Amino acid sequence: MQEAMINRAKQLLADGSVDRVIGWKRGEFVYDITPAVFTSAEELDADFVYDDFTAANVSKYLVKESKKEGKILAFLKPCDTYSFNQLIKEHRIVRENIYVIGIPGGPKLDAERIKANGITGILGAKNDNGTLIIDTVYGEEKMPYYEALSVKCLNCKSKKHVVYDELIGEDGDILDSNRFDMVEKLENMTAQERYDFWREQLSKCIRCNACRNVCPACTCEKCVFDNPDSGVENKAATDSFEENMFHIIRAFHVAGRCTDCGECSRVCPQNIPLHLLNRKFIKDINSLYGDYQAGEDTTSRAPLNDYKQDDCEASIVHERGVE
Amino acid sequence: MQRIGVFVCHCGTNIAATVDVKTVAEALGHEPGVVISQDYQYMCSESGQNLVKNAIKEHNLTGVVVCSCSPRMHENTFRKAAAAAGLNSYMVEIANIREQCSWIHKDIATATEKAIILGKAAVAKVHLNAPLTAGESPVAKRALVIGGGIAGIQTALDIAEAGFDVDIVEKNPTIGGKMAQIDKTFPTLDCAACILTPKMVEASQNEHITIHSFSEVTDVKGFVGNFTVTIKKKARFVDETKCTGCGLCTEKCPMKKVPNEFNMGLDNRSAIYIPFAQAVPKVATIDPNYCMMMKTGKCGVCSKVCSAGAIDYKQQDKFIEQKYGAIVVATGFNPINLDKYDEFAYNQCPDVVTSLELERLMNAAGPNGGTLLRPSDKTHPHKIVFVQCVGSRCDDSKGKPYCSKICCMYTAKHAMLIREKYPDTEVYVFYIDVRTPGKNFDEFYRRAVEQYNVHYIKGMVGKVTPRSDGKIDVQASDLLANEQLHIDADMVVLAAAIEPDKTARPLATMLTTQMDTNDFFTEAHPKLRPVESATAGIFLSGACQGPKDIPETVAQASAAAAKAIGLLVKNSITCNPCVAHSNELMCNGCSSCEKVCPYGAITYIDKEFRMPDRTTAVRRVANVNPAVCQGCGACTVACPSGAMDLNGFSNSQIMAEVDAICK
Numbered sequence: 011m012q013e014a015m016i017n018r019a020k021q022l023l024a025d026g027s028v029d030r031v032i033g034w035k036r037g038e039f040v041y042d043i044t045p046a047v048f049t050s051a052e053e054l055d056a057d058f059v060y061d062d063f064t065a066a067n068v069s070k071y072l073v074k075e076s077k078k079e080g081k082i083l084a085f086l087k088p089c090d091t092y093s094f095n096q097l098i099k100e101h102r103i104v105r106e107n108i109y110v111i112g113i114p115g116g117p118k119l120d121a122e123r124i125k126a127n128g129i130t131g132i133l134g135a136k137n138d139n140g141t142l143i144i145d146t147v148y149g150e151e152k153m154p155y156y157e158a159l160s161v162k163c164l165n166c167k168s169k170k171h172v173v174y175d176e177l178i179g180e181d182g183d184i185l186d187s188n189r190f191d192m193v194e195k196l197e198n199m200t201a202q203e204r205y206d207f208w209r210e211q212l213s214k215c216i217r218c219n220a221c222r223n224v225c226p227a228c229t230c231e232k233c234v235f236d237n238p239d240s241g242v243e244n245k246a247a248t249d250s251f252e253e254n255m256f257h258i259i260r261a262f263h264v265a266g267r268c269t270d271c272g273e274c275s276r277v278c279p280q281n282i283p284l285h286l287l288n289r290k291f292i293k294d295i296n297s298l299y300g301d302y303q304a305g306e307d308t309t310s311r312a313p314l315n316d317y318k319q320d321d322c323e324a325s326i327v328h329e330r331g332v333e
Numbered sequence: 334m335q336r337i338g339v340f341v342c343h344c345g346t347n348i349a350a351t352v353d354v355k356t357v358a359e360a361l362g363h364e365p366g367v368v369i370s371q372d373y374q375y376m377c378s379e380s381g382q383n384l385v386k387n388a389i390k391e392h393n394l395t396g397v398v399v400c401s402c403s404p405r406m407h408e409n410t411f412r413k414a415a416a417a418a419g420l421n422s423y424m425v426e427i428a429n430i431r432e433q434c435s436w437i438h439k440d441i442a443t444a445t446e447k448a449i450i451l452g453k454a455a456v457a458k459v460h461l462n463a464p465l466t467a468g469e470s471p472v473a474k475r476a477l478v479i480g481g482g483i484a485g486i487q488t489a490l491d492i493a494e495a496g497f498d499v500d501i502v503e504k505n506p507t508i509g510g511k512m513a514q515i516d517k518t519f520p521t522l523d524c525a526a527c528i529l530t531p532k533m534v535e536a537s538q539n540e541h542i543t544i545h546s547f548s549e550v551t552d553v554k555g556f557v558g559n560f561t562v563t564i565k566k567k568a569r570f571v572d573e574t575k576c577t578g579c580g581l582c583t584e585k586c587p588m589k590k591v592p593n594e595f596n597m598g599l600d601n602r603s604a605i606y607i608p609f610a611q612a613v614p615k616v617a618t619i620d621p622n623y624c625m626m627m628k629t630g631k632c633g634v635c636s637k638v639c640s641a642g643a644i645d646y647k648q649q650d651k652f653i654e655q656k657y658g659a660i661v662v663a664t665g666f667n668p669i670n671l672d673k674y675d676e677f678a679y680n681q682c683p684d685v686v687t688s689l690e691l692e693r694l695m696n697a698a699g700p701n702g703g704t705l706l707r708p709s710d711k712t713h714p715h716k717i718v719f720v721q722c723v724g725s726r727c728d729d730s731k732g733k734p735y736c737s738k739i740c741c742m743y744t745a746k747h748a749m750l751i752r753e754k755y756p757d758t759e760v761y762v763f764y765i766d767v768r769t770p771g772k773n774f775d776e777f778y779r780r781a782v783e784q785y786n787v788h789y790i791k792g793m794v795g796k797v798t799p800r801s802d803g804k805i806d807v808q809a810s811d812l813l814a815n816e817q818l819h820i821d822a823d824m825v826v827l828a829a830a831i832e833p834d835k836t837a838r839p840l841a842t843m844l845t846t847q848m849d850t851n852d853f854f855t856e857a858h859p860k861l862r863p864v865e866s867a868t869a870g871i872f873l874s875g876a877c878q879g880p881k882d883i884p885e886t887v888a889q890a891s892a893a894a895a896k897a898i899g900l901l902v903k904n905s906i907t908c909n910p911c912v913a914h915s916n917e918l919m920c921n922g923c924s925s926c927e928k929v930c931p932y933g934a935i936t937y938i939d940k941e942f943r944m945p946d947r948t949t950a951v952r953r954v955a956n957v958n959p960a961v962c963q964g965c966g967a968c969t970v971a972c973p974s975g976a977m978d979l980n981g982f983s984n985s986q987i988m989a990e991v992d993a994i995c996k
Contacts, residue, residue: 077950100923101937101953230974231952232919240975241988263973315928315971319842 029080092305112174162272421464482510484875491894557870578615714823724830922953
């Protein structure tokens with residue numbers, strides 16, 4: 011796959027179709043893969059990587075990249091295409107300046123989850139019928155494949171690309187992901203249990219802002235958390251209440267726009283299951299206003315931005331919240 | 334720092350009986366920026382207003398907080414007072430300590446505490462107030478009347494009389510409404526058709542009135558003086574401009590088994606029909622649910638017999654868009670559905686009818702040509718039982734909590750007419766109370782009892798059972814004699830409650846007007862502004878606002894017309910300066926605000942900005958047209974980046990109020 015992508019990118023650069031390529035390159039470790047922009051065949055040959063550790067969603071980078079001179083080639087996994095569409099809908103990226111190649115997605119591996127099993131010095135990994143064989147500096151290690159998967163891939167909602175100019179590999183289908191199972195578990199808790207759950211999770215927050223910085227729905231010109239006029243700006247968490255509010259404000263901010271790409275939980279260094287906050291909103295929107303998938307298209311009206319005569323009354327929302 | 338004056342109103346005892354106003358004035362006097370804090374018995378009176386004016390001058394006030402009734406009541410009063418004293422009107426804030434405090438609390442200590450908190454919130458808001466200046470916008474010199482019953486017709490005639498163009502939108506093929514179905518009118522017993530149909534003709538012939546019959550309002554945009562309305566002219570499959578109303582098609586139409594709505598389904602009409610002889614416009618309409626040509630493609634008789642060539646089976650719904658300065662709602666009422674009233678056997682027995690059905694049975698243009706016959710066997714009924722309050726004054730979920738107001742009088746009318754025409758018929762009326770307030774109303778009822786010997790029995794009917802011999806067993810209680818009665822009646826007439834027309838609620842949503850829990854439109858003030866809705870430029874006419882008889886409806890219709898004319902004569906109206914604006918440095922150009930704006934006030938422009946790294950970039954940012962914006966605030970809550978804000982109700986002002994309350 012990686013070879014095919016590099017070859018196609020080189021072709022498009024060579025024939026002048028695109029001027030730049032956004033993909034990924036490796037950092038210090040084999041699993042340390044970050045988005046990168048390439049401008050030449052040499053750079054692609056040297057650094058371009060796409061493997062089981064390549065999980066980052068490059069859509070958000072296009073907010074800046076697509077406004078530059080020339081055209082950029084973007085490789086998008088199925089989940090990334092939803093973010094891409096949502097950004098088009100919000101007029102945040104310039105579609106004409108982007109050439110999209112759809113590529114097969116995950117499931118992706120999460121090095122942190124492998125390390126959590128006491129396996130270090132990772133040099134590579136491959137799936138062997140449900141067992142992950144990990145090549146390490148200390149020799150070969152094994153662990154269940156499922157346990158090594160990135161959290162965002164555990165409930166994959168779709169293998170279908172909702173937007174592309176061309177595809178490498180096959181397009182897939184929308185999946186029945188059971189992605190609301192954990193949300194339902196939380197809903198079934200008592201208010202106190204749920205409060206305790208979130209207090210425990212959110213108390214781990216170090217307010218590094220990684221979730222906000224990676225989120226494709228968080229592209230404001232000036233974020234409220236960086237704006238002294240907003241009254242909620244702060245770099246460090248001065249008290250626990252504030253970390254809680256940071257995540258709740260953010261969840262409200264992206265409600266109806268979050269495509270459930272899972273990047274927030276993937277990048278969280280404290281492993282807070284932030285995607286569950288967003289999924290709760292998605293689940294509520296689906297049940298109150300009918301099924302809606304942000305980013306599925308670029309023209310539909312988002313339920314929270316649309317007022318219809320048959321919309322449920324606000325009191326229904328209130329009643330649902332009462333224990 | 335603002336210099337704020339606080340003025341606490343007693344409102345007689347309305348506030349002062351529950352709120353310790355002196356304590357409120359004293360507590361608010363200690364708030365930052367407050368330089369004077371006073372209480373007074375009636376702040377809205379001239380001397381109360383002078384208190385405010387003098388304080389503004391004497392203490393050089395930059396802001397005013399009045400703790401009084403709802404801002405909907407007297408905000409304008411105090412804004413004017415402030416302006417007269419040289420202070421910008423929008424530096425005045427009202428703390429509602431009456432409707433939201435004294436009226437809903439009993440305990441003086443807690444009510445006083447709450448009044449202080451509400452006052453503190455208003456003071457906190459005034460600190461962030463800025464002077465605002467209102468602009469002007471032009472008024473479209475045309476009115477729309479929605480509903481072509483007697484209310485709509487009267488309103489349209491009065492507006493046209495003043496020289497303004499007015500359009501009537503009526504959902505049925507003809508105007509006339511319920512009054513056209515009524516036989517005689519109380520308390521004078523003159524014929525409804527004789528007084529209504531001339532008005533219908535007058536409306537159709539008036540050069541200023543355009544009637545859109547068989548049409549519906551599908552979309553309303555804009556605001557007072559400047560509404561843009563989309564009207565759907567439903568396909569009637571007959572060219573209105575060609576049809577002469579000769580009626581030959583309705584005679585020749587082979588499909589004659591269509592329940593006739595105008596006669597309440599008591600007889601049949603043809604698939605192509607003219608609702609009644611005096612219909613306006615007198616134009617045929619094809620009912621596509623029954624027309625053989627439309628259903629099977631085989632027939633076409635009407636098309637063949639029509640010498641005017643008016644039949645058009647391919648006609649489509651047509652949409653027209655028109656600008657209006659004022660809109661009058663006259664959507665009227667309907668009797669409630671009686672399906673849930675099994676105890677009265679309405680669905681089992683054809684001789685149990687509603688009062689409106691009885692109107693048709695007694696009407697000369699009705700199914701029996703005016704002779705009262707039982708629907709089941711076409712015989713003369715000799716004993717008729719009237720049941721009052723069927724669904725009215727009802728506290729269960731089947732009925733309506735309110736009094737339908739017209740039933741007592743029309744039942745007295747029915748009873749009297751029957752006794753007059755058929756003296757051998759016994760008439761019983763079962764009632765809870767007989768309510769006859771109105772000019773010559775009680776005299777009318779007394780005549781029914783005393784002169785016509787109608788048996789009025791206080792008590793409710795418990796059960797109506799059709800018997801196999803054709804009689805109807807009416808089981809009831811006589812509360813005054815304290816006994817159970819069985820009456821073997823020939824007919825039972827149910828005075829069904831009336832309710833607003835079902836089209837009213839979606840229309841209210843389109844018009845952004847308020848309704849009560851019964852779907853009656855809410856007036857701007859129940860006593861002082863009874864024909865205006867709370868939404869500027871929308872007026873209320875007739876039973877859409879509450880149950881009404883014909884004289885009241887006509888009076889209100891003319892009142893609504895007067896209000897609409899008062900608006901239409903103006904060349905321009907003062908705009909609300911509390912409009913939205915976007916902070917371009919924060920705007921992402923995401924279009925969320927544009928999507929939620931009900932007035933179409935928001936557009937986007939590409940604008941060049943200097944970026945932090947000394948480059949320039951072109952960004953898409955929201956742009957609010959202040960002449961179109963009505964300050965509803967929908968955009969400010971939809972804006973994900975917090976760039977959109979509302980003058981006079983800024984996000985920071987609202988947060989300051991919340992902070993003051995939570996402190």
